Amino acid sequence: MATFIFGHTTPDTDSIIGAISLSYLKNQLGEETIPTRQGEINPETKFILEKFGYKAPELKTSYAGESVYLIDFMERSQSPKDIDEATILGIVDHHKLGDLTTATPLEMWVRPVGCSNTIVKQMFDYYNIEIPKELAGMMMCAILSDTVIFKSPTCTKEDTKACKELAQIAQIEDYKALGMEMFNVKSDVLSATKRELVLRDFKDFNMGGKKVGVGQLEVVDLSVFDNMKDELFSEMKKLKEEGSRDTVLLMLTDIIQEGTQLLVVSDDISKIKEAFGVEIENNQVWLPKVMSRKKQIIPFLEKVF
Amino acid sequence: MATFIFGHTTPDTDSIIGAISLSYLKNQLGEETIPTRQGEINPETKFILEKFGYKAPELKTSYAGESVYLIDFMERSQSPKDIDEATILGIVDHHKLGDLTTATPLEMWVRPVGCSNTIVKQMFDYYNIEIPKELAGMMMCAILSDTVIFKSPTCTKEDTKACKELAQIAQIEDYKALGMEMFNVKSDVLSATKRELVLRDFKDFNMGGKKVGVGQLEVVDLSVFDNMKDELFSEMKKLKEEGSRDTVLLMLTDIIQEGTQLLVVSDDISKIKEAFGVEIENNQVWLPKVMSRKKQIIPFLEKVF
Numbered sequence: 001m002a003t004f005i006f007g008h009t010t011p012d013t014d015s016i017i018g019a020i021s022l023s024y025l026k027n028q029l030g031e032e033t034i035p036t037r038q039g040e041i042n043p044e045t046k047f048i049l050e051k052f053g054y055k056a057p058e059l060k061t062s063y064a065g066e067s068v069y070l071i072d073f074m075e076r077s078q079s080p081k082d083i084d085e086a087t088i089l090g091i092v093d094h095h096k097l098g099d100l101t102t103a104t105p106l107e108m109w110v111r112p113v114g115c116s117n118t119i120v121k122q123m124f125d126y127y128n129i130e131i132p133k134e135l136a137g138m139m140m141c142a143i144l145s146d147t148v149i150f151k152s153p154t155c156t157k158e159d160t161k162a163c164k165e166l167a168q169i170a171q172i173e174d175y176k177a178l179g180m181e182m183f184n185v186k187s188d189v190l191s192a193t194k195r196e197l198v199l200r201d202f203k204d205f206n207m208g209g210k211k212v213g214v215g216q217l218e219v220v221d222l223s224v225f226d227n228m229k230d231e232l233f234s235e236m237k238k239l240k241e242e243g244s245r246d247t248v249l250l251m252l253t254d255i256i257q258e259g260t261q262l263l264v265v266s267d268d269i270s271k272i273k274e275a276f277g278v279e280i281e282n283n284q285v286w287l288p289k290v291m292s293r294k295k296q297i298i299p300f301l302e303k304v305f
Numbered sequence: 306m307a308t309f310i311f312g313h314t315t316p317d318t319d320s321i322i323g324a325i326s327l328s329y330l331k332n333q334l335g336e337e338t339i340p341t342r343q344g345e346i347n348p349e350t351k352f353i354l355e356k357f358g359y360k361a362p363e364l365k366t367s368y369a370g371e372s373v374y375l376i377d378f379m380e381r382s383q384s385p386k387d388i389d390e391a392t393i394l395g396i397v398d399h400h401k402l403g404d405l406t407t408a409t410p411l412e413m414w415v416r417p418v419g420c421s422n423t424i425v426k427q428m429f430d431y432y433n434i435e436i437p438k439e440l441a442g443m444m445m446c447a448i449l450s451d452t453v454i455f456k457s458p459t460c461t462k463e464d465t466k467a468c469k470e471l472a473q474i475a476q477i478e479d480y481k482a483l484g485m486e487m488f489n490v491k492s493d494v495l496s497a498t499k500r501e502l503v504l505r506d507f508k509d510f511n512m513g514g515k516k517v518g519v520g521q522l523e524v525v526d527l528s529v530f531d532n533m534k535d536e537l538f539s540e541m542k543k544l545k546e547e548g549s550r551d552t553v554l555l556m557l558t559d560i561i562q563e564g565t566q567l568l569v570v571s572d573d574i575s576k577i578k579e580a581f582g583v584e585i586e587n588n589q590v591w592l593p594k595v596m597s598r599k600k601q602i603i604p605f606l607e608k609v610f
Contacts, residue, residue, distance in 0.1 A: 074402075088402070097379075097393070097407040103607040105401050105459075105599060110413035126431065154410075294410060302408040
């Protein structure tokens with residue numbers, strides 16, 4: 001019986017490409033695996049899949065009775081609802097140690113790097129398995145996406161090294177130009193509904209028993225949001241009510257200016273002020289240099305929650 | 306500031322030698338680390354340390370404000386009490402995914418193999434760092450101990466491979482003889498108090514909100530326990546009360562006969578019967594072929610709790 005490999009709910013590029021790349025590696029190692037996804041493909045990922053001629057993994061949201069590998073997450077709140085009825089054989093991830101547990105020993109490749117595909121690249125090297133040219137191109141794009149073309153504070157030497165080696169395999173010389181092309185696709189926020197925007201890269205966390213959702217949109221120019229903030233706030237409020245969340249945050253990240261306009265909807269806004277040591281006016285605040293949810297937002301929320 | 310590296314409470318050989326071997330590796334990689342331990346050294350570990358001329362790591366039970374690496378565990382119930390006030394930089398382990406969590410990304414080397422030192426050996430290989438002869442001997446002994454000289458169902462090809470390579474580095478030809486010598490030391494249960502015996506290799510687990518403690522004693526001949534079972538039961542009952550445990554189990558494992566006499570003290574003995582599909586008479590039962598707590602006991606308890 002095949003083993004399924006998938007990333008978190010509301011998959012981003014790293015989750016989708018990671019499921020494909022890890023599945024390819026595992027199959028080469030003699031396991032029978034199938035990459036799947038828990039949700040819709042975002043525009044950036046669609047652009048990458050089309051560019052390199054790959055199909056999106058199949059949508060699958062239930063895994064009871066199955067064996068699975070998880071990529072790019074280990075939080076219960078980002079898992080399928082029936083994850084407890086699945087057998088987790090392994091996890092490849094670059095986030096904090098989450099609240100998933102297992103009944104049996106497993107395999108975990110977890111590193112404090114900028115992208116799960118950097119770890120998958122290291123696994124290919126460890127097992128001495130060749131990466132097909134087009135797959136290498138997609139993995140390279142995942143690293144450029146997760147590290148915001150190396151600008152994110154989460155980016156490590158291991159990420160740039162893996163990215164450059166993948167670019168070589170993919171025979172792509174100007175990989176930074178491709179990265180910018182990708183972020184231009186990502187910056188197209190006008191053709192989506194406001195709900196789609198808030199949910200495009202949205203993750204829930206369990207913080208001291210409270211549900212906290214944090215979305216992020218990365219664009220090359222923040223002014224695209226100028227006339228839609230009221231509508232974004234209104235969607236955030238709806239999400240907060242529907243999901244019984246304590247707090248919903250939306251990071252509007254400007255990858256050129258290198259900073260984040262944080263939109264806040266919360267039962268207790270004083271906690272958010274405390275977390276970042278800032279004043280919050282009209283439910284928003286500019287956080288200079290902040291580009292990473294997992295490194296510059298989540299740990300500070302964890303402290304106050 | 307140095308980072309501390311330590312194994313679980315009531316440390317076994319893998320926990321102690323793993324702290325030493327991982328610390329040596331990390332120091333070679335340019336980090337400043339110190340191996341420590343959470344509890345007393347058992348007779349087997351003492352024998353190994355003396356044989357290879359190493360000192361025991363320092364006893365240290367509080368880690369608030371410190372950075373740490375964990376080896377051979379990732380369960381809250383096996384952690385120092387103030388683990389939440391420490392920063393976990395990484396985990397090297399071969400058990401199930403436990404209930405520890407972190408606020409920040411970390412490094413995890415977790416494999417479903419028989420021994421943590423097998424993983425540390427693979428890390429030495431990955432980083433291309435040479436292992437000193439005496440350290441290799443100790444790591445080899447840890448693998449022989451955890452895999453019961455390759456007899457445990459937890460033993461994998463990776464364990465035997467690592468063990469043989471370590472034996473070569475240590476220049477020890479008859480490593481199985483050394484293994485038996487080690488188990489003879491381990492089998493000396495007459496010079497210890499009954500409480501020391503029950504606690505010698507004892508681990509607590511959180512199972513569905515209930516505290517379940519499972520100890521294990523591995524000997525070359527089960528008859529050494531013939532005249533002390535009443536006293537062992539009496540200590541198990543005391544431990545159950547003192548620690549507000551739901552259940553205390555003691556595995557008396559015969560490594561020659563390859564099976565375990567399981568002693569049971571529980572609020573609900575029917576659960577234990579159900580877990581293993583056996584009748585339990587006089588609070589004990591012989592489980593043929595059962596040698597591994599983590600693979601043949603814990604997963605079945607998890608299912609019923």
